[in-house]
Amino acid sequence: MADRDERPSPGLAALEGEETPTFDAPWQARAFAIAVALSADGAYEWDAFQDRLAAEIEQADDSAVPADRTASEADYYRRWLAALERLLVSDGVLESGTLTERTREFAVGDRDASEWVEGEHDHDHGAAGSDAHDHGHDHSR
Amino acid sequence: MTDDSPATTDTESEPDEFDVDEHAREHDPEARVRALQSLLIEQELLSSDAVDDIIATYEHEIGPKNGARVVARAWTDPDYRDRLLAEGMSAAAEVADVDEDVVDIEVVANAPDEHHLVVCTLCSCYPWALLGLPPTWYKTPEYRSRAVKDPRGLLREEFGTDLSDDLEIRVHDSTSELRYMVLPQQPPETEGMTEDELVDHVTRDAMIGIDRLAGGQNG
Numbered sequence: 001m002a003d004r005d006e007r008p009s010p011g012l013a014a015l016e017g018e019e020t021p022t023f024d025a026p027w028q029a030r031a032f033a034i035a036v037a038l039s040a041d042g043a044y045e046w047d048a049f050q051d052r053l054a055a056e057i058e059q060a061d062d063s064a065v066p067a068d069r070t071a072s073e074a075d076y077y078r079r080w081l082a083a084l085e086r087l088l089v090s091d092g093v094l095e096s097g098t099l100t101e102r103t104r105e106f107a108v109g110d111r112d113a114s115e116w117v118e119g120e121h122d123h124d125h126g127a128a129g130s131d132a133h134d135h136g137h138d139h140s141r
Numbered sequence: 142m143t144d145d146s147p148a149t150t151d152t153e154s155e156p157d158e159f160d161v162d163e164h165a166r167e168h169d170p171e172a173r174v175r176a177l178q179s180l181l182i183e184q185e186l187l188s189s190d191a192v193d194d195i196i197a198t199y200e201h202e203i204g205p206k207n208g209a210r211v212v213a214r215a216w217t218d219p220d221y222r223d224r225l226l227a228e229g230m231s232a233a234a235e236v237a238d239v240d241e242d243v244v245d246i247e248v249v250a251n252a253p254d255e256h257h258l259v260v261c262t263l264c265s266c267y268p269w270a271l272l273g274l275p276p277t278w279y280k281t282p283e284y285r286s287r288a289v290k291d292p293r294g295l296l297r298e299e300f301g302t303d304l305s306d307d308l309e310i311r312v313h314d315s316t317s318e319l320r321y322m323v324l325p326q327q328p329p330e331t332e333g334m335t336e337d338e339l340v341d342h343v344t345r346d347a348m349i350g351i352d353r354l355a356g357g358q359n360g
Contacts, residue, residue: 002267003192004302012278021274022200030174034187034196043186046244047317054263066178067155069277082161084177089159094180096159102180107172115179 024070035084044091052083093114106124204273207237208322209343211248211271213336215329225324228252230270231273239270246271249313250324251350256308256357258289258296258350261315268320274344279349289310300351303359323348326355 001040039046088094105111124139164173181187214236215222225232229246233239246268249257261267262285267275278284278299287295292310296302304310313321325347331339346352 012281012284012295014303015277015281021276023196023274025171027169027171027174029196029200030178030192031170032199033180033192034174034177035180036193037187038181038194041186041191050264050266050317057264072277072281076277078165078170081173082165085164085173086159086161088177088181092179093186098180099159099176100164103168103172103176106179107168107176111175111179113175 015072025072025077027081028073030075031084033082035080043093044087048091049083049087052087053080056080056083056086157329164206193276197350199269199274202238203270205343205345205348206340207233207239207273208268208271208345209340210236211322211349212324212335212343213339215248215324216339217336222250222324228321233271237271244270244320245318246320246322246337247313248309248322248324251326251353251355253326253356254307254309256304256310257321258288258292258312259321259323260312261320262286262289263314263316266315266317266320268315268322268348271322272348278346280358289314296351300346302351302352305357305359307338308357323335323350325353328355 023032035049038044039049048061085094085099089096089099102111156208161344176199178187178192182189211233215225221232226318229248233246233290244266251257258347259268259280265280267279267286269275272328284295284299287299289312292312293304296304296310315321325343327339328342331342336344342354344352344354347354
């Protein structure tokens with residue numbers, strides 16, 4: 001592709017990463033994969049997700065080329081994630097209060113990914129004053 | 142008791158109103174996806190390894206090589222080429238490990254007087270099964286709008302592909318039901334090569350249509 005070097009400005013193609021793009025951040029990969037998995041398992045039709053995604057993108061479309069590749073990718077997957085959240089809540093699959101609470105738990109570290117990694121439960125969360133734990137105190141009178 | 146006003150007591154009468162924008166302001170996306178994954182696994186809508194499996198597949202297995210294999214076969218086997226243009230996904234499944242049941246892909250063939258370009262103006266959907274993850278520029282507002290309004294200028298100015306004026310450019314806007322992939326013309330210098338050798342000459346950019354591979358360019 002010799003003529004590539006004669007490109008007049010960095011422009012769009014400068015947003016190119018490698019020939020085979022991968023995900024920029026784990027959360028982007030995860031958001032992508034959750035949407036694909038749910039559709040594959042029939043939780044919703046792909047169209048339903050796509051409509052939401054198109055709406056998110058349209059709503060936020062300012063037609064500016066993002067500063068760089070990283071910003072552009074993050075921007076795209078933020079919309080992807082918002083579309084997914086909106087769809088799941090409006091379909092009644094998830095309840096917004098539950099989602100907010102669970103998100104908070106991950107944000108503050110009360111939960112972490114070990115909960116779905118087999119054999120890696122160390123049940124270490126909640127150490128900082130969580131009342132969710134029954135420590136097995138024997139309140140015998 | 143009759144009551145024709147909307148219920149205002151006990152539970153919310155509205156469908157669950159979720160302020161995503163506020164949610165996004167308050168929490169970082171890592172926590173948000175973790176929460177989704179955690180709740181969906183609890184509800185058995187997601188198996189615990191489904192997400193990791195899909196990520197691994199898209200990062201390591203699916204990529205433009207699938208599409209390149211399809212193109213190389215079409216260049217060497219005229220019957221296959223006909224099947225590919227008639228029934229994209231089932232023909233693709235003959236040579237690449239793709240799931241025929243997912244979204245259909247229509248393959249459009251470049252010709253000496255015709256060039257095809259693929260875009261998704263609404264949401265950046267992409268022939269994932271054959272090309273892997275889309276490049277960053279494919280998802281930008283600029284590409285999505287300019288591919289439709291000024292494809293010739295876009296190709297020349299952004300991608301250095303200067304198509305001659307007598308070449309007609311056809312732009313294909315993907316929809317939720319249908320994705321497109323371009324079958325480029327075989328570069329003359331590759332005539333006589335085997336399918337395996339040809340695979341290396343097929344670029345992702347040519348299968349999207351921002352590059353042409355064979356003829357029809359100025360200069």
